[in-house]
Amino acid sequence: MPDTNAKGAGLSRPLLLAYGLPGLPLAAIGVPLYVYLPAFYAEELGLGLASVGGALLIARIWDLFTDPLMGRLSDALRTPWGRRRPWMLLGVPILLISAWFLFLPAQAPGFIYLTAWTMALYLGSTMILLPYSAWGAELSQNYNERSRIAAWREGFVVVGTVIAAALPSLVGDDRSLTLEWLFIGILVALPLCVAATCLSVNEPAIAQKTTLPWRRSVAILLRNGPFLRLVSAYFLNGIAIGLPSTLFLLYVKFGLEAESWTGPLLLTYFVCGIAALPLWLRLASRIGKHRAWCLAMLLACGVFIWVPLLGPGDTWAFLVVCILSGFALGADLALPPAIQADVIDLDSLHSRRQRAGVYFGLWGIATKLALALAVGLSFPLLDLAGFTPAAEQPGAVWALALLYGLAPVVFKLAAILLVWNFPITAQRQHRIRALINRRESRRSTTPEADDGSSPLLRSDPSSLHSRL
Template identity: 50%
Template sequence: MQPVAFQDRLAGLGLAIYAAPAFSLAALSVPLYLYLPTIYADDFGLGLAEVGAVLLIARLADALTDPVAGLLADRWPRRKPWLLLSLGPMAMAIWALFAPSGPVSAASLLGWSLLLYLGWTGFSVPYLAWGADLNQAYHGRTRVAGAREAAVLAGTLVAAATPALLGLSGPAALRFLGIVILVGLIPTVLLACARLPEPRPVAPPPLAPKQAWALLRNNAPFRRLLGAYGLNGIANGLPATLFLSFISDRIGAPTLAGPALALYFCAGLAGVPSWLWLSRRLGKHRAWRLGLLGACCAFLPAPFLGAGDTAGFLLLCLATGLMVGADLVLPPAMQADVIEADSHAGGGARAGLYFALWGMATKASLALAVGLAFPLLDWAGYVPGTPNAPETRALALLYGAAPLLFKLAAWGLMRGYALDEAALAALRPPPGDLTCPAAGFSPPPPPSSLAPSLCSQDAAR
């Protein structure tokens, strides 16, 4: 398909319209993952074990829907109908979960959670793929991702800080956030669908499953990027999972959690323009590698922080917040480049599938972070709620030292990344030319019926 790119004079308005729904989607993640489990267990009386089991089932089912959503989004490549189709169930589930009007049970929690995750995945995959469609320029994709992830940071900050500022807690806070999310999400989605361009719907030519898998397997930039993204996701997931325990039991300042989170997200939002600037001058993958090293440097003092080191911890939040913009903005922009390269190699238009695999990697890395952290802390004898105990040393190492290993592994994996601006330009043949070099690809021979539409490697090179 041939996406309709933003005109330069409309870039600011168009980017803002596209990014606006991401604000509410990010605001949704905060109460869903932080508030809802505790409120349903304590205030609604379901119990921790029951709530944990229900949400585990819902999240496992959610992970399975990503590839299905990606394949459907590519098979019927109109983005707007998928967004509108998913919006209704998602809105119904948000209201039912955040402001329940009747008795609450495990069955109702499971049913509405499944509907919410289904709608959220059905919305997110085509929404991300739409961002890749809207601008095909190498740096234009970074601007699209930057605008979207800036809205994500802003939405997360608002959802995390507003209930405390208004003195809301428990079910009242959950209901308030549900209203804010719906009031923001519905009109911004409708506005985006009404005002933004959409690619002409051209379904990709069908590929046999064996060949489709071979194209993915032989896509070297995709393998490197997905591997590095997963490793970095574990690195970011460990401190996110252990944040409250670290600040409460290691630093001994649980009341500092709110201000520290606000500082972190404000720094992340402020740092996005700098990463956009660096990506234009260094290239996306070089700028991201710089961000990975910067985050490692920022985390170096973390294992050595102890009781009362509140100033040091706030400086840590500031420094790591400035680095997180690179993680949020640059990998998704590179993913859009990988999708174009896949099209030239014979994959057709498969943005939905690629972003679905991206979503699965995100969920898997977060799950692995939890799966690593909690058993290791239990093995080390750490008991939550025991400030300054000797076992908090293991907490400090997992919070501050383990992420360095994963980030350095991601940094090393991206060293050989070949799909920069020049390589991507070389993949685009001039009109009438059906051959081009393929940076990092070794695609299998395509079926003869697809040969006229491919950009394959020149065997003579």
Template identity: 45%
Template sequence: MKDRDSNLTLARIIIYALPAMPLAALTLPLYILVPTFYSETLGLSLTSVGAALLFVRIIDAINDPLIGYGADKLRVGFGRRRTLFALSLPLTAFAALMIFWPPIEATIWYLAFWGAVLSFGYTACLIPFYAWGAEMAGDYEKRTTITAWREALTLIGTLIAIALPFAIGTHNANGFHGLALLGIVIALTLPLLGSLTIWKVPEPREYTKQAVGFTEGIQHLKNNRPFLRLIAAFFVNGLANGIPATLFLYFVSDYLGAPEMRGPLLFLYFMCGVAGVPLAAFIAKGTSKHRAWAYGMLAATIIFAFTPFLSHGDVMAFAFICAMTGLLVGFDLSLPASIQADVIDIDTAASGEQRSGTYFAAWSLSTKMSLALAVGFAFPLLGLFGFQPELSTQQSDTSLSALAIIYAWIPALLKLGAVALVWNFPLTEEMQRELRSKIESH
């Protein structure tokens, strides 16, 4: 294990992580900017947009496990991780261009179709990419280094996704707009950086001793108690993050009355997130991954709970909240991904097959379903209180109060639940090292 990990240079880790930038650049707009663009700019109803995106996530319920299972069973000379990743790059790039540069007469069916295509390509790209990273190293701390670099570049890609659309604007569907520019950038950079990774980063060594059937594999998943506990926390925390992500633009525009600050505040949030990644790695090294993640979620909950007490025009106070919670999102991104790799070791040691694809399919589905539930929950609930998405609409005091509570306090309660799940997480560094010794001794 040590010999293999010692050959994993920092340059190779960074090259591996590069595709995270364009992948992230399409993720944030799909959940924050696309619903707003299709409802406000193209004029589709908020309810239908939410239904279309929920439909896409239901399709994912089929795609994710099938792709994850196939990613583990695919064995060709080029590599089971690299092959599927390479095949998915052009499809994902083209679908991103179509969803971000729709025709002005685009209907809800256009959004549903291309959203489903993009989601399929994204899943086929992301699952082998993350499985690749999990299998690059077996060391407890080295895995955090890999995920830290990948998630730091993810945040940089997110910053690009914020800067480009807001630099040009997204209020005019005619001709060329900010989302269209972002679509072009993704369509060009994803295949380019993905090809560089395929060229320079070798396929990770596989430690499979025996093949596991589908039914038997499901039983191993069910018996992996740390996995069940982690994915539960992952889902709850994902929902806690997804609700404010879905409502962020409306909160800044309608509650704070500062629509011109939507882009700068988003940029501030994710810029601070880049700084939070090394901070999370540092704290995890002094304690443990799961306890450091719990500290981050707990701190974010306390800070975010003050948000509904803000008033119209309190932009600077909200900017401080964005900066502090942005710093802590680095914990949410880097640490769970590293714990995921450790949890997979339990299955590999028990089943005899290295099934990282299956596990990351489960986490991918959990992430998407939590974000879809956030949209499907937040938008209709806001509608019940009379909230209207149009920028020109004067919102009632009741709808604005509901917006603030749904935006901040419901996510805060959810995060406390996630903290409870991971506080005394049962997989320690010593246990993980014993698992790796068992896996690699054969």
């Protein structure tokens, strides 16, 4: 198998393809949970909106606890076949079995049925997705190569999302048939894609033998200033992405009065996101990942700020909004996870451990909380403005346009302020990796304490940053 831990050489496209493949079926699983499943259980199976909402809320709260736990377990596991592969392989049957019971219920399900199997599906998804993301952060030590790795993974995620979202147009409006075909596709694709990754991509060798105690682990994490800045910016930008995602269907239907354009507009948005990935990677290699990400967010702000001025019949103008904001999406997908890998390097320098799982567990919490907050903000505010789909209310539709177009700009500008002068540049990341590699080379000849209590770890983080 190829060496995937090369410090400077670029990874081959076949290897990046093999790594990115699981993103496709994993994305296809997410669409039913947010789009098809709630309406299917509430309306066609007669469970009711309140029961379905309560079940999904309980499952999501459960998911917030399993993310950091899975991250720590993934970091701690030691097997001849690596730390990440075993969890991914174990998660596949759990996810498929739970998807079987959720997507193809044999009888009228109740509240406990929906809650339990959704929790099981979230668990299986976390067991695959979290080690998978952490593995990607460890595939290369090179600053720019990490952007390529994230771009391939997220590109497949977008393709899986588009396929799952387009399925009803191929099989009709029957939700039961849509879920059945989705399950068949996932049943075939998920094991094949995960197996291809596990067989084709190496896990870098990890020298550490122990994990840090919880208290010391948390203390080191809280001293990682760049991570706190990055995850805060990612959370704010997640809200900015979640608001238009949540309100897109409503805005197209009531703001533009162009419901028939929903599919083409969504397809345009995602296709532009994929098409823009190479451009953002090239820009990031020249000006830095954090600056490229900021420019993408500024582009999205410059586009969305015009949305409240649009109205019924302005569909072609909104198509331009979808094209330009789709270009910005490419950077939102690929660059923050690549920056996250650099932040994990700083943690490795402090903790003397490879703890990508822990960090991506916290990253997952930020992602899910941002989406939840976007829903929690948008719908109550629309209700307060008097918006109801059953009636024409110009003032309420104006409130919808403001929430869709203007509110994301505020959150994105706040995120830009946090990361514009991000401290880990390409040069600094190279120095951090050099220190880590030098220490690891010494470890093979000079025994040293491995309990996280070295003088380097006890030093003041701000002074350490200045030396880097």
